[in-house]
Amino acid sequence: VPSLAERLAAIVGASHVLTDPALTASYDVDWTGRFRGRAAMVVRPRSTSEVAAVLGECAAASVPVVPQGGNTGLVGGSVPVGVPRAVLLSLRRLSWLDPVDHDAGQVWVGAGATIAAVAGHARAAGWDFGLDFAARDSATVGGAVATNAGGERVLRHGPARAQVLGVEAVLADGRLVARAGPRGAGGVVKESAGYDLGALLAGSEGTLAVLTAVRLRLVPALPSRVVAVVGVAGTAAAQRVLSAVRRRVEGLAAAELFHADGLALVRAHTGLPPPLGSEHPAYLLVECAGQSDPTEALADALDGVAEVGDAAVATDPPGRAALWRYREAHPEAVGALGVPVKLDVSVPPTALATAETAIRAAVLAVAPAARLIVWSHLAEANLHVNVLFAESLAEQVSDAALNAVAAHGGSISAEHGIGRAKARWLSLTRSPTEIAVMRAVKSALDPRGQLNPGALFPPED
């Protein structure tokens, strides 16, 4: 009888079944280094039908499967931590891009296509892609949809789920879930004909099915852009500026908040000059985009707001990139000091400033030597809480911070998902009945629990 590895090699080719630890190491650990597992083998199919055949063999062998895209997640959802004998299923080779459907403003892409590849493909065709975040060159569409990833464009275009118009996926038993008819026959813009399985799979973190292809909504290319960095007195002042801009500028495309402490780290790490002539407790970066130049509308809106201390504005691509760099260099500047505990949370916008204060206090109560660097997608009140010098206290820090979030009516994950890092806290914000319904859906689609065990759901007693 051939072994599982031999049977899988017969499907995907021997060179795409990796068992040598030297070859599998990069799949077994996440990029922060915090989550490390050990898969029995890494399997790299190149097509939907190969994925279906692989899953069928794994089901027959009763072997758990951990799907993985670009492995850029931050919650351990894509590495086989605590999953013995796992087959790690890498979807990266499913990187095909169909021609853009100009009439529908949509495109089918393979789950392994990177966010950057999709965006480049869309732009080359005169469109744009509504999803973007810093890991764009490695993160895949499949992973982004599976975690309902967000990023810097959510304010305008919504999270990953909002980009999904159709999916192809494979169930744990190898059955293909796809629309009737050939893939190319898709392309309806609007449909209300039965449950929206794409909406269900978005954010399900590989626990219900393995995404193999996604039909994505594209958005119009907006050629005129302006970026401003505005000095403000703090979070509440930044919210008032954002509110004024939002009411008066239709083209608002991004609103990011960072603070003096984070900026100091970024400047030390990058050698960048100060963004503004004076120093401020906090900095609001806004980007506006349109068919016509939104600069004047933005300047007018900022002019009328008392909270604006000082502002730098750029309209040319290098100048815009230079301003964005202050925000985007935060993760690397923090990472240069150590391995941070990274918590992605959201709160009701009304509670943002008080929740931020409470989270800081709660973390410092359990880890007095910690240092917190926080930045936010402001419009969604989505805080990225980075806790340095507390690596050995990761559980206590997470527990303190996530309880503070829940106490303010927030969510323990805004855009990274639950993964393995936060599974034990899911019940902070999802009720017992909600979790029971989620478990019932999981059992309905994956009755033997073979897909990504340990991710998303809290451990059962």
Add this chain to the structure above:
Amino acid sequence: VPSLAERLAAIVGASHVLTDPALTASYDVDWTGRFRGRAAMVVRPRSTSEVAAVLGECAAASVPVVPQGGNTGLVGGSVPVGVPRAVLLSLRRLSWLDPVDHDAGQVWVGAGATIAAVAGHARAAGWDFGLDFAARDSATVGGAVATNAGGERVLRHGPARAQVLGVEAVLADGRLVARAGPRGAGGVVKESAGYDLGALLAGSEGTLAVLTAVRLRLVPALPSRVVAVVGVAGTAAAQRVLSAVRRRVEGLAAAELFHADGLALVRAHTGLPPPLGSEHPAYLLVECAGQSDPTEALADALDGVAEVGDAAVATDPPGRAALWRYREAHPEAVGALGVPVKLDVSVPPTALATAETAIRAAVLAVAPAARLIVWSHLAEANLHVNVLFAESLAEQVSDAALNAVAAHGGSISAEHGIGRAKARWLSLTRSPTEIAVMRAVKSALDPRGQLNPGALFPPED
């Protein structure tokens, strides 16, 4: 032992359990008169907890439940056709509206609030609601979400599902599905923390749970609006005009297509003058909206398009309403001639003109005496096919039209849902595995099949 009616009266009050046929008649039949059932009783709870208690009693009595909102559906999904002994659960009394959360741009409303009530509430608070359609004064939020309703604003704001940020719902066994913590603690703008049950329930047509409250996204109020009616040579020409406007005017808010035959009926029915100085095979109505006046941008865009034959433009509210009337009077003008077979379908935009021709031919092949009046939400290639003088051939007409739609890669329902009218054709566009997955989810949430039996799913052999 008290009867079920007595037990339900103890929950909702005797005056809200209706058994007299004179009182239940308006609930038993849909507004087209095409679908007529007979519920054992109509029950009208006024709160989520009453809904939960009612469903618990119905489960204990093994009685099927048909949920109903404004009963404005067109596919028989909310009337107890073929459901013996049903309790018809009217959600209309759950019509509360919470104060608008200005920081989040959201509002919690009861499932029984009408679309018009929500829109009025939003506008009074300086916002707008992204969902609108002709039945706005009767249709409820719960019904709109349950059917993933669309309408005239989908082009800009997406369908009902896209407005949903959170739900409260009750399962068949009476358990409440709601976020942990008090309702007011909601209000996060973005979340990726477990399956999105709201996205699953949207479009599930009351087969999985009964929606009792929805947290809705609001959209910015756009005070400046312009409406134009443009004469064009046909569907393909209208698509080219739309494409040009879309590329050049950011504020495009609606795009509706109707034809000379429909216009003639409307004019005969209403006595309206012709919309343009000359006659055209088809008419494209576009609306643009913005913070600043979009009239010049629209005029510029139309100026450059060869397909524009003639145009009428209005910016003042009465003038805009007068132009919209040509489109919105279509249903009543058609209804005045008889009970039409109404089919709501979508096709890939690329296939719109050919699909429309094929649908017409297919219908006339089985019903040579029929008269077809078609209008469309053009951007979504969503055709409203109205077939007059074929009432006795409804099944054959539907079969012919829906097969033609499927042959062109379309969907058998764009925005009305499947209900009981189209259940037998679901497999035209949803694959056997998709339907199997949908059935598995249904069994997971409603294992005894008590919620809206006969709706959405094809009859099993």
